[in-house]
Each structure stands twice: as C-alpha cells, then as structure tokens.
Amino acid sequence: MGHTNGLAYLRTDILPNMWCPGCGNGIVLSAMLRAFEALKLEHHEVVAVSGIGCWGKVDDYITVNALHATHGRALSFATGVKAANPRLRVLVLAGDGDGTTIGGNHLIHSARRNMDLTMIMVDNFNYGMTGGQYSATTPGGRVTSTTRGGNPERAFDVCELVRAAGGNYVARQSIAEGALIQKRIEEGLSRPGFSFIEVISACTTLYGPNNGLKTPVDMFRQFKEKCLPKEKYDRIENAAAKGYLTTGVLHQADAPDFLSQYEAMRGRLAAAKGGRA
Amino acid sequence: MARKQELIQGNHAIALGAFYAGARFYAGYPITPSSEIAEVCARELPGLGGAFMQMEDEIASMGAIIGASLAGVKSFTATSGPGFSLMQENLGVAIMGEVPVVVVTVQRSGPSTGLATKPAQADLMQLRWGRHGDQSLVALIPATVAECFELTVKAFNLSEKYRAPVIVAPDEIVGHMRENYAPPEPGQLEIVDRAQPHGLIEDYRPFNFEDGAVAPLASFGSPYISHITSSMHGEDGYSDNSPDNAGRRISQLHRKLEKNIDDIVMTRSFDLDGCDTLIVAVGSAVRAARAAAKEARQRGRQVGVLQVVTMWPFPEREVRRAASRAETVIVPEMNYSGQLAGEVGRAAPGARLIRAPSFDGRGLTPADITAVL
Numbered sequence: 146m147g148h149t150n151g152l153a154y155l156r157t158d159i160l161p162n163m164w165c166p167g168c169g170n171g172i173v174l175s176a177m178l179r180a181f182e183a184l185k186l187e188h189h190e191v192v193a194v195s196g197i198g199c200w201g202k203v204d205d206y207i208t209v210n211a212l213h214a215t216h217g218r219a220l221s222f223a224t225g226v227k228a229a230n231p232r233l234r235v236l237v238l239a240g241d242g243d244g245t246t247i248g249g250n251h252l253i254h255s256a257r258r259n260m261d262l263t264m265i266m267v268d269n270f271n272y273g274m275t276g277g278q279y280s281a282t283t284p285g286g287r288v289t290s291t292t293r294g295g296n297p298e299r300a301f302d303v304c305e306l307v308r309a310a311g312g313n314y315v316a317r318q319s320i321a322e323g324a325l326i327q328k329r330i331e332e333g334l335s336r337p338g339f340s341f342i343e344v345i346s347a348c349t350t351l352y353g354p355n356n357g358l359k360t361p362v363d364m365f366r367q368f369k370e371k372c373l374p375k376e377k378y379d380r381i382e383n384a385a386a387k388g389y390l391t392t393g394v395l396h397q398a399d400a401p402d403f404l405s406q407y408e409a410m411r412g413r414l415a416a417a418k419g420g421r422a
Numbered sequence: 423m424a425r426k427q428e429l430i431q432g433n434h435a436i437a438l439g440a441f442y443a444g445a446r447f448y449a450g451y452p453i454t455p456s457s458e459i460a461e462v463c464a465r466e467l468p469g470l471g472g473a474f475m476q477m478e479d480e481i482a483s484m485g486a487i488i489g490a491s492l493a494g495v496k497s498f499t500a501t502s503g504p505g506f507s508l509m510q511e512n513l514g515v516a517i518m519g520e521v522p523v524v525v526v527t528v529q530r531s532g533p534s535t536g537l538a539t540k541p542a543q544a545d546l547m548q549l550r551w552g553r554h555g556d557q558s559l560v561a562l563i564p565a566t567v568a569e570c571f572e573l574t575v576k577a578f579n580l581s582e583k584y585r586a587p588v589i590v591a592p593d594e595i596v597g598h599m600r601e602n603y604a605p606p607e608p609g610q611l612e613i614v615d616r617a618q619p620h621g622l623i624e625d626y627r628p629f630n631f632e633d634g635a636v637a638p639l640a641s642f643g644s645p646y647i648s649h650i651t652s653s654m655h656g657e658d659g660y661s662d663n664s665p666d667n668a669g670r671r672i673s674q675l676h677r678k679l680e681k682n683i684d685d686i687v688m689t690r691s692f693d694l695d696g697c698d699t700l701i702v703a704v705g706s707a708v709r710a711a712r713a714a715a716k717e718a719r720q721r722g723r724q725v726g727v728l729q730v731v732t733m734w735p736f737p738e739r740e741v742r743r744a745a746s747r748a749e750t751v752i753v754p755e756m757n758y759s760g761q762l763a764g765e766v767g768r769a770a771p772g773a774r775l776i777r778a779p780s781f782d783g784r785g786l787t788p789a790d791i792t793a794v795l
Contacts, residue, residue, distance in 0.1 A: 159660070189643065189645050189646070189647060190643065192493075192642045192643075194489070204660075205660055205661050208647065209647065210643075211648075211649045211650070212489065212492060212519075212642075212650050213650070213651035213652060213653060214485065214512070215511050215515055215652060218485045218512060221482035221484075221485030221489070221512075222485040222488055222489040223489060224475070224477075224489065225447070225449060225475075225485065225486030225487055225490035225491075225492075225493070225497070226489035226492060227489075227493075228447065228489075229473070229489070229491075229493035229497070230493040230641075230642060230643045233493065233642055233643050250479065250482075251482055253478075254477075254482070407473060410468065411468040411469075414469060415468075415469060418469065
C-alpha cells in the first residue's frame with residue numbers, strides 16, 4: 146500500500162472531534178479513511194451506517210454518504226441500503242454496546258445471511274457515552290459504573306460469534322496497530338459477504354481508570370502485551386483466562402453472499418413461471 | 423373495453439397498490455393478520471426487478487425499508503399491533519430523517535397478543551402518538567378493497583411528496599375481506615416520485631427548514647452526497663444542537679404537513695345533505711354505518727355517514743362542518759376507549775355525541791348502530 150492520509154474523506158471544519166483525549170476512535174477513523182483512499186473509493190459509492198454511541202458519532206467527521214440511525218439497529222438499515230443498491234460499498238460502524246449487546250440479534254442474522262457489509266466494531270468494553278456501564282464484551286470481574294463489585298456476567302467472544310453465525314471474514318486488531326486496522330478494513334471491503342472487524346480500543350475516561358489503567362499509555366501498553374497473533378497466543382497457557390486476545394485474520398470463507406443467492410432464486414422463480422431469468 | 427373485475431382480498435390489493443405506485447422493496451416479519459401482504463411481495467417482487475426480505479424482527483424490517491428508500495427504491499413493510507409497536511423507534515428515524523416509506527398495519531385486537539386473529543380499531547392513537555418526541559405523520563384507513571389499493575397508491579404519493587412516513591391501517595375485517603375489484607390500468611392513477619436535486623453537487627443540502635419546505639432527496643449512490651441522521655441536525659445533515667436550529671427543525675417537520683393539509687386530508691360523505699343524524703366512522707365500521715343509515719332512511723330517518731379516510735392529520739374542519747348541521751353525532755368504533763369519538767368531540771365540541779363501541783373481537787354490525795339510532 147502506498148502512502149495514504151485519508152484526508153479527502155475527513156470533514157475538517159468541525160475539528161477537534163468530540164472524543165476524549167486518548168480515545169481509540171481517532172485511530173480507527175484514520176485507518177478507515179486511509180483504507181478508502183487505498184481502495185480509491187469514490188465518495189458517492191460509499192455509505193457509512195452508524196448507530197448510537199461514542200463510535201457511532203463518527204458520521205459527523207466523514208464526507209462520504211452517511212446514515213446515523215438508532216441504537217443497535219445500524220445493520221438493519223445497512224441491509225436495506227445494500228439490497229436496494231448492490232453497487233454501493235456499505236459499512237456499519239458500531240461500538241460493543243451498539244453492535245453486539247442491544248444489536249446482537251441483527252449481528253447474528255447479518256452474519257447468517259452473509260449480507261455483503263463491512264462492520265467495524267470498536268470494542269472499548271463499556272458504554273462510554275452513557276457513563277461507563279458494562280456491556281456484553283465487558284470481561285467477568287471488571288469494574289464499571291454498574292458493576293462496582295466486579296462484573297458477574299461473562300463476555301462474548303464476538304469474533305467467534307460472527308464466525309459461527311456464518312460471516313465470510315472475521316478479524317481483530319487493537320488500536321496499537323493502526324496500519325493493520327487499515328489493512329483489515331481494506332480486506333473486509335474487498336471480500337464479498339459479511340465482514341467483521343473488531344478493534345480493541347481504549348476508553349481512557351471510564352473503563353481504563355475504573356480498572357487500574359490510569360492513562361491512555363497504560364491502556365496501550367496493555368493492548369500491546371495482551372493482543373497477540375494466534376501463533377504467540379497459542380504458546381500461552383490458559384491465555385483466554387489471563388485476558389489475552391487473538392489478533393489478525395481469524396476466519397475467511399467464500400460462501401455466497403445474500404444478494405447472489407437472491408439472484409439465483411430470482412432465476413428459479415422466473416424459470417418456474419416459464420419466463421426468462 | 424371494461425376492465426376485468428377480480429375477487430381480490432384487501433391485503434392482496436394493498437400489495438398490488440404498492441407495486442402500482444412503484445414500490446420495489448419490501449422487508450417484513452410474519453404476523454397475523456397481515457402476512458398475505460408479505461407472501462404476495464415474496465412471490466411478485468423478484469419478477470418486478472425488486473426484492474423481498476424477511477427480516478429477523480419488525481425492528482430490522484423498519485430499518486431495512488428506510489435504508490432501501492434512501493438508496494432510491496420505494497419501500498414498504500406490513501405488520502399488525504405487536505409488530506407495529508416494535509417499529510415505533512425506527513419509524514421515528516423516518517420522521518426525523520424525512521425518509522419516504524409506507525408502513526401497513528392491519529389492526530387486530532389487543533392489548534398485547536390479545537385476540538390475534540380478530541379485528542379492532544384500537545390503535546388509532548398509536549398511529550399518531552406511538553413514538554416518543556414531538557412529531558407528526560400521515561395515516562390513512564381504507565374501508566373497501568378498492569380503497570386498499572387506491573389509498574396505498576396515495577400513501578406512497580404523499581410519502582414521496584412530503585418526505586414523511588405514511589401509515590395505511592385497515593382493520594382485520596378490511597384486510598381479509600374479498601370484493602370484486604378491477605385494478606386500474608398503468609397511467610390511470612397519478613404516481614408521485616420524490617424530487618431530485620439538480621444544482622451543484624457541493625451546494626446540495628438534504629434538508630430545508632424553511633417554513634413548510636420539503637428538500638429534494640438524493641439517493642445514496644447518486645453523485646450527490648447525503649447525510650441522514652436521527653440525531654438533531656442542520657440542513658446539511660450534520661449535528662447542530664443549537665436552540666435556533668432545533669426550533670426550526672422541529673417546526674418544519676410539522677409545518678410541511680400543516681401547510682398542505684388540504685392535499686393530505688380525505689373524507690367521504692354519504693347522504694349528508696339535510697341529515698339530522700350524522701355517523702362518523704373509519705374502516706370496516708363505515709360499512710356497518712352505511713348499511714344502518716340506509717335502513718334508517720328507508721324508515722324515513724335523515725341519517726348520513728362521514729367516513730374519515732385520513733385519520734391523521736385528523737379532518738377536524740370536515741368533521742366540524744358535518745357535525746354542525748346534525749342534531750346527533752353517532753360514533754361507532756371498535757375500541758372501548760373512544761379513540762375516534764374523542765377526536766370527533768374535539769373537532770365539534772358542541773355536538774351531542776352518542777358512542778357505539780365494540781371491543782369483543784366481533785366487529786361492528788349494522789344492528790349495533792341501529793340500536794342507538
């Protein structure tokens with residue numbers, strides 16, 4: 146990939162953005178816009194669909210088409226956009242609360258349907274916008290504003306969930322790996338079917354300080370230590386229990402996506418009616 | 423040559439009316455008593471070059487039709503009470519984002535799961551006030567199979583013209599009844615398509631907050647870039663939380679419908695001239711009312727019927743005018759709470775109102791109305 150800065154897709158007149166100092170969203174935004182540039186996407190052929198949450202506010206900073214909708218439902222809006230105009234590159238931008246907690250049902254079915262969408266889920270392990278409550282990705286035992294005594298629930302492995310539900314592409318990187326995030330987004334956008342990229346991110350105002358990581362630097366250090374490619378991860382005993390996460394491309398498949406299956410069905414219906422496909 | 427009459431079901435006619443209006447995308451979730459609409463769409467839309475999607479729930483169905491409409495394809499869904507409840511939050515997105523969509527809700531008996539296969543007219547207030555926030559929309563209620571077709575076409579037209587969601591809300595009796603009907607030929611009914619932008623790409627704004635204005639709506643994928651959001655926004659579709667902007671934005675959402683009330687509000691009058699007794703009704707109750715009125719006139723009584731076709735915005739002026747000439751106003755409706763009667767009373771505060779409610783799932787009969795005549 147050549148040098149990219151993504152500035153052609155960034156709305157600059159309202160900067161600085163509203164995110165907290167040290168927040169990982171800026172890194173993910175930069176990676177996404179660089180990916181657009183690397184793939185030479187034209188503004189009008191891209192639609193970014195976002196939900197509600199810190200990352201969901203990203204629509205204010207981009208100059209491609211955007212649809213900012215309800216909490217948890219971005220995937221369903223994106224599904225309609227893509228079904229109505231298959232030529233569009235449709236991205237879904239949601240956090241962990243938005244994308245897999247309230248929106249878990251749509252995530253499962255979007256993956257099962259293998260809808261040709263690219264979802265970038267920024268996972269900061271809590272609801273930042275509303276004051277740091279626990280989400281479906283908050284690990285057990287962790288402290289949030291609604292689990293002061295430690296989270297009694299377990300976290301989803303969302304990548305594993307999407308793989309099991311049938312998505313064609315699943316990857317995970319942390320915000321300590323900006324260039325790799327860009328690469329994964331390019332790969333996701335280039336692969337037909339449902340692509341899911343989880344970015345492990347820092348909530349430096351709430352989740353980090355609530356769990357002993359006082360500064361953004363502390364959080365970065367922890368991601369560098371705990372987010373490992375599979376070959377390194379596999380060498381650690383009880384890695385999951387110790388809070389390690391695998392990174393990289395976790396799953397790739399070439400199952401036909403929904404719209405190609407739909408076109409096949411359209412042909413069968415036409416043939417059954419004795420008409421032309 | 424006379425057009426061929428066919429025995430058509432109300433729900434089927436709604437689907438045919440949508441296709442006639444140009445709808446090519448349907449997303450929905452199965453629910454009685456609306457499922458026939460989904461089945462006709464699943465069968466016919468692929469051959470029309472469109473698409474049918476069965477979503478994981480009604481929340482997703484509502485989201486998908488908004489997305490598809492913004493990609494430039496006329497879109498709709500159909501449901502009933504419980505599903506309509508689930509659609510409310512995303513229906514608010516269509517209001518706030520000014521996205522043309524049509525939502526059909528075939529009213530069944532509640533509350534909650536209720537009598538799932540039985541008719542009711544108990545969601546009249548939900549149509550208007552089901553969502554949070556200060557908002558407005560259009561709701562039409564057919565009483566015949568012909569109206570199921572023609573009001574669905576009208577619903578798409580109003581939706582495209584005013585960039586607002588339009589609800590079509592037959593009760594179960596109208597949705598499931600069959601009548602002879604000859605659907606119109608292509609070109610016979612007016613079809614309205616949303617206005618498209620024509621100016622410079624960099625000048626395009628997806629919203630216009632001037633009093634009563636409706637901005638052109640670019641489709642995703644056109645050369646124009648469009649930002650649509652459920653959050654408070656400026657005319658460019660980006661966040662703008664200033665009080666001045668918020669006031670203009672909310673006002674315009676209401677004013678675009680208020681300023682065009684004459685184009686939106688529809689009623690039908692049956693034998694109103696010289697009547698001393700007026701029956702005001704919607705949906706299948708109109709049929710019972712007309713039968714009761716006819717029988718009463720044969721007995722020498724002066725009874726007329728005003729059919730409320732546009733339930734929302736409520737035809738206050740038409741109801742007031744008709745009620746002012748009558749000694750008695752009878753409101754038969756299929757709910758206990760008097761949802762229609764309340765609006766009639768608001769529109770015609772001096773009227774002597776007599777209610778004829780039915781809320782046991784049987785529907786209204788002419789005899790129910792004759793009993794209070």
